Amino acid sequence: MSKKFFTEKEIAILSRNPYVKSVSSKGITYSEEFKQHFISEYHKGKFPREIFEESGFDVNILGIKRVESSSERWRKSYEQEGVLGLKDSRKESLGRPRVHKLSLEEKNARLEAQINLLKAENELFKKDSYGRKGVEQVKVPASQRYILIRSVIEKYNLKHMVKYLCEVSSVSRSGYYNYFSQKSVEQRKRKDEKDKVAKDLILKAFHFKGRMKGARQIKMTLAGQFQCVFNLKRIRRIMKKYNIFCPIRKANPYRRMMKATQEHRVVPNLLNRWFRQEIPGKVLLTDITYLNYQNGQRAYLSVIKDGSTGQIIAQHLSDRITMELATNTLQKLKKNRNFKKAKDALIHSDQGTHYTHPDFQKLVKQLGFRQSMSRRGNCWDNAPIESFFGHLKDEANIKTCKNLDELRREIDEYTTYYNHHRYQSNLKKMTPVQYRDHLLKAA
Template sequence: MLTPSEKFQLIEHTIRQHQLKNQVSFLCELAGVSRSGYYAWLKSAPIRQRKDIEDEINIELIQFIFQQKKEKVGALQIKIILENDCFVELNHKKIRRLMRKYQLIAKVRKAKPYKKMAKATQEHRTCPNLLNREFNQEAPGKVLLTDITYLYYSNGQKAYLSSVKDGSTKEILAHYLSSSLEMDIVYNTLSRLEEALKQGFHPEAILHSDQGFHYTHPLFQAKIKKLGITQSMSRKGNCWDNAPMESFFGHFKDEVDYKDCNSLNELKQLVDSYIEEYNNHRYQWGLNKMTPVQYEGTEKLTFFN
């Protein structure tokens, strides 16, 4: 269905092409628009031209960011990048309008169906869920979220990425990539977490995971206890109980061409590069338009005041 503006444009084109100046009323009635509306549309032509020029200037910036991020960012992320990197203020609704107008469609993963969310509420715990989805407790280092995801690369070879994410700052504090699902993948991740938190763990630190065999293993649980960390687990089969960690893995798989890697070493370099970018240069709406590292600094100031 055509918009009134598109109908006015069609009427104007028809009149000009066929010299039907005396048929305005007839054409407006035929198109289902008012005669006064058509003349008001004609009168506003200079304003539309000015807006079109502004749109052309703005879309150049939007297209540059969109292409730079490999067509994997939406209007909100583009808005934050424009503000922080280009010092340009643009309403996110205008960015969406321009993206639709110029057919810039972000490559994103499909949302999970609501039926799966409903099924995920079934109770089955092997360890208390201490968070109950309260991931952000306004204290850096207090809530530590961890999980493992698989990555297929180089003609179907499989690698596994283990990561730890700060629930407050959304920073990826530690990660480890392996070709094996042996227990070493979580032990190495834990060692890197210790190295990252040089000032020690939060006195009320919680490590939250799913009920996978890595996290229920007696030796792993002993290591966690020795570090003074309290362990928490999602309900069985309930990915929503660890949603921020799942979200990070989802963004990674959307935005990184990891399937093109030819070796595990190449994949490691790609993972390292993405996480460095994510922590230090990815502005996030939920972090007051700051990066995780920037937000961590402000959170620590607030926490210690």
């Protein structure tokens, strides 16, 4: 269940949707017609977010978690019971009466046990996330939950609480008792002993010739140098268990996010390097670069450039590479009074997560642009903006800036110089603004 609560304004907006049966601050009930429509569209290959948006729902109001949970629930119900599974049967259900009514003392004891278990879990989260950058969602394995339950029971001398605490922790009671059985304990000991032997061999391969390696290199080194064949999954499991990490060539977390959400979409390359179409406002190029300045500080610059005139028409600087870096640049383009969008205008970028994100693509459509993307790993497909970044880093006094405000002023000054005073041979020896005016007069 989503933790997002609706405001009065959001309730009024949602109530106007014909697919909404009822809505309150805590939840929303959809009509059976919408559920059937959702299943039909989903089987055609559409994403849940896309179906909700086409049906008039604002996903930012609903929250993406509520959309995902609803779609998953309806799909499971449809697979099990067909169309009948989509019917709201809450009014028909009479409920199941409690066999044993709990006394006030029993309720208090259960609440106290639950609070103590939550405290233990919080302590575990703090230890697990110590030293990490950012906030990460921690998923506690079942074995760790069994240990937490037992430690809470022993610490607070609780009786007859195993079943209740297992329900609270979403683990089975039989699994709890099996985990602490003598047979299971002996099996874990034998496994740990084998893992320690394997760990020593893996570390030898990991540090072989003084160069740290990843799991695949370790596997080949073990076979080639130590005549020992290990399964790749086993190597990775032991490396994870004993915190053995290769510091080079780590997986890109943003690509992992894209695969997890399955909402990021790559669009075709409509531009095909036809940058100079001699129509101002027809071809817009965008990209993000990083700028290193004084005392090892780093900032990120998002820019939109007119491909026909070479003019920089929007830019946004930030010390964080968030989604707003790309969307704020589009908003600044919208506010630029000197910019006039041509017919069938398009905005071209690489396949970065900022540009494949649904929010960015939605804003592009709202502004009336078509969207185009470079081929994967091909910087030449967006060469003019890469050229601008090269000139910026060579000609602007970036490294002397002491803080973000100074850097912002320097970037603004250089952009003004680039647009109004920097002559370019490929623009008939004019500045970008002069060449823009020249094209407008000739049209």
